[in-house]
Amino acid sequence: MMSKLLIVEDEKNLLELYRMEFEEEGYSVATAESGKAGLELSETFKPDLVVLDIKLGDEEGLKVLSDFKHQSKDRPVVLNTAFTHYKHDFTSWAADEYVVKSGDLTELKSKIKALLERPKAQG
Amino acid sequence: MEHHQCHLDGNESAECWISDVLDGIPLDEKSLPIDRINKCITCDAFAEAIERSTGRRRSDRVMTQAINRFLALFSNYNRELNDMADSLKEKIEELTVLKTVAEALLKATDLKKGLKIFLSGITSGEAFGFNRAVVFLVNHPRHRLEGVLGLGHLNVSSYGKTWDRLQREKLSFDQIVEKILNETDEPDNALSTAVAKIHIPLRINLGILPKSVILRKSFRIEEFKDEHSADKQVLGLFDRNPCAVVPIISKEVVLGVVVVDNPVTRRCISDEELSTLETLSYMTAARIDNLILQNQLELRVAQLEHVNALLQDNKNYLVETEPLIEAGRMATTIAHEIKTPLVTIAGYAMRAKKEHADGKDISHNLDVMLEEISRLEKLAGGILDFSRERKLTLETLDLNTLINETLDIVTDKLSYSNIEVIKNLCDKNLYIKVDRNRMKQVLFNLIDNAMQAMPDGGKLEVSTGTGSTYRWFKIKDTGCGMSKETVEQLFKPFYTTKSAGCGLGLPVSRRIVNDHGGYLEVESIPGEQSVFTVNLPAADEV
Numbered sequence: 001m002m003s004k005l006l007i008v009e010d011e012k013n014l015l016e017l018y019r020m021e022f023e024e025e026g027y028s029v030a031t032a033e034s035g036k037a038g039l040e041l042s043e044t045f046k047p048d049l050v051v052l053d054i055k056l057g058d059e060e061g062l063k064v065l066s067d068f069k070h071q072s073k074d075r076p077v078v079l080n081t082a083f084t085h086y087k088h089d090f091t092s093w094a095a096d097e098y099v100v101k102s103g104d105l106t107e108l109k110s111k112i113k114a115l116l117e118r119p120k121a122q123g
Numbered sequence: 124m125e126h127h128q129c130h131l132d133g134n135e136s137a138e139c140w141i142s143d144v145l146d147g148i149p150l151d152e153k154s155l156p157i158d159r160i161n162k163c164i165t166c167d168a169f170a171e172a173i174e175r176s177t178g179r180r181r182s183d184r185v186m187t188q189a190i191n192r193f194l195a196l197f198s199n200y201n202r203e204l205n206d207m208a209d210s211l212k213e214k215i216e217e218l219t220v221l222k223t224v225a226e227a228l229l230k231a232t233d234l235k236k237g238l239k240i241f242l243s244g245i246t247s248g249e250a251f252g253f254n255r256a257v258v259f260l261v262n263h264p265r266h267r268l269e270g271v272l273g274l275g276h277l278n279v280s281s282y283g284k285t286w287d288r289l290q291r292e293k294l295s296f297d298q299i300v301e302k303i304l305n306e307t308d309e310p311d312n313a314l315s316t317a318v319a320k321i322h323i324p325l326r327i328n329l330g331i332l333p334k335s336v337i338l339r340k341s342f343r344i345e346e347f348k349d350e351h352s353a354d355k356q357v358l359g360l361f362d363r364n365p366c367a368v369v370p371i372i373s374k375e376v377v378l379g380v381v382v383v384d385n386p387v388t389r390r391c392i393s394d395e396e397l398s399t400l401e402t403l404s405y406m407t408a409a410r411i412d413n414l415i416l417q418n419q420l421e422l423r424v425a426q427l428e429h430v431n432a433l434l435q436d437n438k439n440y441l442v443e444t445e446p447l448i449e450a451g452r453m454a455t456t457i458a459h460e461i462k463t464p465l466v467t468i469a470g471y472a473m474r475a476k477k478e479h480a481d482g483k484d485i486s487h488n489l490d491v492m493l494e495e496i497s498r499l500e501k502l503a504g505g506i507l508d509f510s511r512e513r514k515l516t517l518e519t520l521d522l523n524t525l526i527n528e529t530l531d532i533v534t535d536k537l538s539y540s541n542i543e544v545i546k547n548l549c550d551k552n553l554y555i556k557v558d559r560n561r562m563k564q565v566l567f568n569l570i571d572n573a574m575q576a577m578p579d580g581g582k583l584e585v586s587t588g589t590g591s592t593y594r595w596f597k598i599k600d601t602g603c604g605m606s607k608e609t610v611e612q613l614f615k616p617f618y619t620t621k622s623a624g625c626g627l628g629l630p631v632s633r634r635i636v637n638d639h640g641g642y643l644e645v646e647s648i649p650g651e652q653s654v655f656t657v658n659l660p661a662a663d664e665v
């Protein structure tokens with residue numbers, strides 16, 4: 001079955017790139033330009049994984065991350081951001097993976113693949 | 124049997140106390156009439172009581188035994204009493220000395236003097252006479268102990284003659300205090316200088332100094348060794364000396380520790396000395412606490428005075444520091460702003476390469492790349508404007524002329540965008556002294572924003588006028604207007620609500636206007652209109 005990805009990113013061009021690339025990888029992709037829109041969309045779309053962009057110093061972004069985790073505890077969330085900064089911020093530990101933004105999507109793709117193939121946690 | 128009765132109790136019916144003893148009731152210290160035992164021995168009642176209970180024949184022997192027992196008890200008791208009186212006297216003397224130290228501390232005007240007096244009390248010889256004493260205070264925000272002050276010599280080699288001389292000189296504690304209170308700007312001694320470099324994190328496994336703070340407990344050590352500190356400097360300082368560490372605690376808060384040692388005499392520190400030191404620490408803690416607070420307050424006041432002086436020196440300081448503070452934040456923001464388009468360009472470039480290899484049309488990818496590149500260019504331009512040297516080339520000119528010159532350049536662009544220009548210029552010449560190109564840049568930025576606020580066309584009204592000291596121009600549009608939130612953020616570098624904006628237009632414009640001694644005002648009705656007003660100081664005609 002096709003895995004469903006939800007990608008939240010406020011840069012239109014980048015969002016479009018992600019959509020094209022991941023659709024070509026065989027995912028069913030939904031996109032949102034803000035955390036709020038993403039949360040709403042995910043109610044109906046029910047993604048298997050969420051890719052979330054967080055801006056530097058963006059309190060709201062981290063809140064969105066925890067909201068996504070509240071929505072579904074076991075669904076992986078990948079943080080995709082411009083800076084390594086968040087790697088050290090404990091609030092971002094809630095994320096399952098952390099990928100620094102790059103034009104080369106290889107790392108993002110392989111981490112998403114690994115997370116989706118990961119056996120579901122028991123319980 | 125009247126004569127069995129005790130004559131000394133003043134109670135005729137009381138039997139002599141010896142009867143109880145002879146009946147086997149133990150005699151405790153309280154009931155032993157020590158003060159009159161000599162009289163009892165010669166008392167008839169006493170003799171008779173013994174006689175009665177033992178029979179005449181053995182009476183002498185028993186009596187001798189009893190008396191010996193009493194005398195033994197008595198002398199024991201007496202010795203204890205004397206000892207007690209002696210130690211009490213010592214304690215009182217000790218407390219008096221400690222009180223002198225504590226009282227002297229009250230005279231201290233600042234933390235440093237206070238601690239010096241405290242340490243002098245410990246090393247002067249009247250109370251303790253330790254060879255050296257060092258104070259470390261807790262830096263609570265940093266969660267560590269910091270060396271502050273020491274009294275005594277830094278290392279044994281520097282003792283030699285000086286120590287002897289000091290011993291001979293022997294100032295009294297009062298004289299020392301007097302000296303401390305009168306000194307001004309005394310340089311730190313070598314020990315204090317060395318101690319001030321020591322910072323020990325408050326972790327229990329880092330030795331007995333932090334341990335003493337954390338456990339609120341004193342320690343006495345016969346030889347200061349590796350196991351007593353993880354800090355090389357501390358180890359070097361107390362190198363194998365007999366030492367004691369005592370916490371200074373005020374209102375449940377540990378302020379720091381005092382460490383004493385005897386590197387010269389190498390005498391071990393006794394339990395008594397330790398407890399006296401604890402007492403001194405206890406007696407002085409509140410005062411030290413006050414001095415620390417006062418010190419912090421003085422630092423804050425000094426900082427404020429410094430800032431105040433800067434403000435006085437340079438009234439523009441506030442205007443200058445704001446962008447400075449902003450600059451630090453800006454560096455991070457700039458990096459972020461540049462990184463995003465770069466990532467996008469790289470992403471599309473890789474995609475283009477792949478698709479090109481597959482023989483596909485890659486023009487869409489190239490379009491996006493061009494778009495992002497032009498965004499980067501704009502950004503670079505904005506940053507340059509922002510950081511450009513702010514030297515103005517001033518000339519006196521007429522505001523209306525400047526407006527007309529600028530509008531001429533953009534007329535085509537405006538009409539092409541379905542925007543009607545309404546000019547409402549003052550009929551007098553409005554002289555201002557400005558940098559022509561920079562002021563044009565302000566106009567361009569404002570008109571650019573107005574245009575972008577009216578994507579479906581609208582009206583752009585440009586008006587000029589004058590007050591008594593300021594000339595002004597207004598750019599009014601019938602565009603989307605701004606929310607309250609946007610108005611608040613307007614002048615923050617990089618604040619933008621546009622996908623292709625870089626958020627530097629308004630901050631740069633405001634800076635230029637301010638550099639001319641003018642100011643920029645904004646009014647807006649969301650969904651209806653925005654008005655930007657630039658006010659500039661009036662100039663005389665040349």
Ligand SMILES: Nc1ncnc2c1ncn2[C@@H]1O[C@H](COP(=O)(O)OP(=O)(O)O)[C@@H](O)[C@H]1O
Nearest residue numbers: 572573576604619620624625626627628629653
């Ligand atoms: N005339 C205007 N009407 C509505 N909004 C405006 C106007 N001028 C400025 N703004 C708002 O202020 C923001 C910052 O403007 P500016 O600093 O020039 O940066 P940019 O134009 O690159 O976004 C704009 O993104 C916009 O939201």
Ligand SMILES: [Mg+2]
Nearest residue numbers: 571572628629
């Ligand atoms: Mg602008």
